[in-house]
Amino acid sequence: MSPAAQAPEVQTRREGAVLVVSINNPPVNALGQAVRAGLLAAVEQAEGDAAVRALLIVGEGKAFIAGADIREFGKPPVPPSLPEVCNRLESCGKLVVAAIHGAALGGGLEVALSAHYRLALPAASLGLPEVNLGLLPGAGGTQRAPRLMGVKAAAELMLSGKHLSAKAAAAAGLVDRLVEGTDPVAAGLAYANELLAQGAQPRRTRDLKIADQAAARAELDALALETAKKTRGLFSPGKIVECVRAAVELPFDEGIAKERALFVECLNSPQRQGLVHAFFAERETAKIPEAQAAAPRHFAKIAIIGGGTMGAGITVSALDAGLTVTMIERDAESIARGQKNVEKVYDGLIAKGRMTAEGKAAILARYTPSTRYDDIADVDLVIEAVFEDLEVKKAVFKELDRVCKPGAVLATNTSYLDIDAIAAATSRPQDVIGLHFFSPANIMKLLEIVVPAKVAPDVVTTAFALAKKMKKVPVRAGVCDGFIGNRILAVYKQAADYLMEDGASPYEIDEAVRGFGFAMGPFQVTDLAGGDIGWATRKRRAATRDPQARYVEVADRVCERGWFGQKTGRGFYLYPQGARVGQPDPEVLAIVDAERAKKGITPRQFTADEIMRRYMAAMVNEGAKVVQEGIALRPLDVDVTFLSGYGFPRWRGGPMKWADMTGLDKVLADIRAFAKEDPLFWKPAPLLEQLVAEGRNFDSLNKAA
Secondary structure, three states, X not given: OOHHHOOOOEEXXXXXXXXXXXXXXXXXXXXXXXXXXXXXXXXXXXXXOXXXXXXXXXXXXXXXXXXXXXXXXXXXXXXXXXXXXXXXXXXXXXXXXXXXXXXXXXXXXXXXXXXXXXXXXXXOEEEOHHHHHOOOOOOOHHHHHHHHHOHHHHHHHHHHOOEEEHHHHHHHOOOOEEOOOOOHHHHHHHHHHHHHHOOOOOOOHHHOOOOOHHHXXXXXXXXXXXXXXXXXXXXXXXXXXXXXXXXXXXXXXXXXXXXXXXXXXXXXXXHHXXXXXXXXXXXXXXXXXXXXXXXXXXXXXXXXXXXXXXXXXXXXXXXXXXXXXXXXXXOHHHHHHHHHHHHHHHHHHHHOOOOOHHHHHHHHOOEEEEOOXXXXXXXXXXXXXXXXXXXXXXXXXXXXXXXXOOOOEEEEOOOOOOHHHHHXXXXXXXXXXXXXXXXXXXXXXXXXXXXXXXXXXXXXXXXXXXXXXXXXXXXXXXXXXXXXXXXXXXXXXXXXXHHHHXXXXXXXXXXXXXXXXXOOOHHHHHHHHOHHHHHHHHHHHHXXXXXXXXXXXXXXXXXXXXXXXXXXXXXXXXXXXXXXXXXXXXXXXXXXXXHHHHHXXXXXXXXXXXXXXXXXXXXXXXXXXXXXXXXXXXHHHHHHHHHHHOOOOHHXXXXXXXHHHHOXXXXXXXXXXXXXXXXXXXXXXXXXXXXXXXXXXXXXXHHHO
């Protein structure tokens, strides 16, 4: 191929005896069709030029090759395929060297594994994360990685989806040499010329033998059992183990054929559809209307009001993001407790060997505990995290209004309360926004950014910039009781309560929900969070409750006995001697029976499928109302809220994606059938009815947004 005929995505030039093959497909050098074709053409160019003795593959910009081209997802495959490219690179009669700087992920790492020699610079990051999309490496990764790094290490790399640093990759055997510096071309040329001077020959990964096959089989047997337990319900992890087993037991070409067959099975699995939707949806939530109107305000110094569990978790998130934090509490005893809550997180990391005492000290140098509001006069952003009471929060915001500099962003961390009312307590409602963190705030990824009526656009974009800095998944929400997540939660929890009163035990309901893919059922979640929290909310809402609406009192009866869940050793479940896993409680079942008898309800049996149809129909129906009212911008925002904050099984894509894959007509038919028992609760969302009538799905609204 002459230089003039080269595609812009792959350029070649000769440096002495080395043909430098540069991949330039911004932003991450993804393996689109032009890149695949360009790599094949480069091999043919090298093979046809007697002056070329080696190929050097490098990536332009900040990445080597960061994986497949997401623009090709869901489209028919266009040749050449990646397996074809990798096999041709490996079979090349000239030396093939990959110089890795930045990301070499998925197919990008598979290209590198097909090279004869691999070099890594310090910024390199290597991984085979296909499992996160419900897939497995499909271009030889499952066959080549075990030959280079060992069976167990390779399987664990693929099952975890994690990335290895350059140093870790070298220690594992994935790369042959580490080189300091930032220029992959200079480093790669030096290495290639050194190999040529030594008379090195092509060294093909496919020809390597896996030592001690008996030990490898034993490792895989143990890993298969562990994987089945840890990834219950997931399809691709088990297939990855099967592929690695093929690498141990079959000749390379048969192993490659097995990998391809299982890759196609994963590709056709509905789980892949759900996981790919989740992947894209999390990247879409940051696309908000305010981003077109305003840039974020500057923030470096922030204040946290409150040092309880939530305030401390937010503080740790802010410190970990490199921000300077002042924590305010009402008195010396409370601030000492708040400081202890923060230090406890870092002490836990030290105990696990994930942080040093010096590292903790360096972080806490940016942390100032205080009891004086005047100490936060110069901060750029405040996050209030005090008791969930409107009057208490309004009092805090009056004080913030007094002390904070003009232009400071004033945020409230509330789960339910009216942020418009909190903003109205200040003279600057344009600066007030909701930041609903999820507990523990330093671990949970979701951040609901709640947008009140009078907030300025640049305050909204500042909140999204903060989320990015804290490595949170942000979702824009409108103001209503519970915003997106807790509003929908309240409805499907009601559906669970109705099921319990109608005949299913709380333990049967929890088991069905776990069987669907959640880590915990609704009654387990109540016990974990504390039954008193929901009880307080129900009492707060009692005055506005529709007297015609059905109300289940079982949870109130449980709370009246002081049984608030794990923290009291008893809730819906028993927790003897501080156990973390609850045991069914016959006295709770007696309470349920008494409530049924009081209302004249004859209990009936429900299968797990019947339980989940009601549970999910309630979730989806309320989700449709939330989208229709503009509380969520798009259905995907509902999905991301539940994936990141409520334990919704990722492989199902979120409640709205689940509804699309199930069929909106089927979901609506269920709701209409359930409405014959309770027309007030099971009132179909107009948006759901409209979409079914038009033959559309929720995803059509994601595309239109």
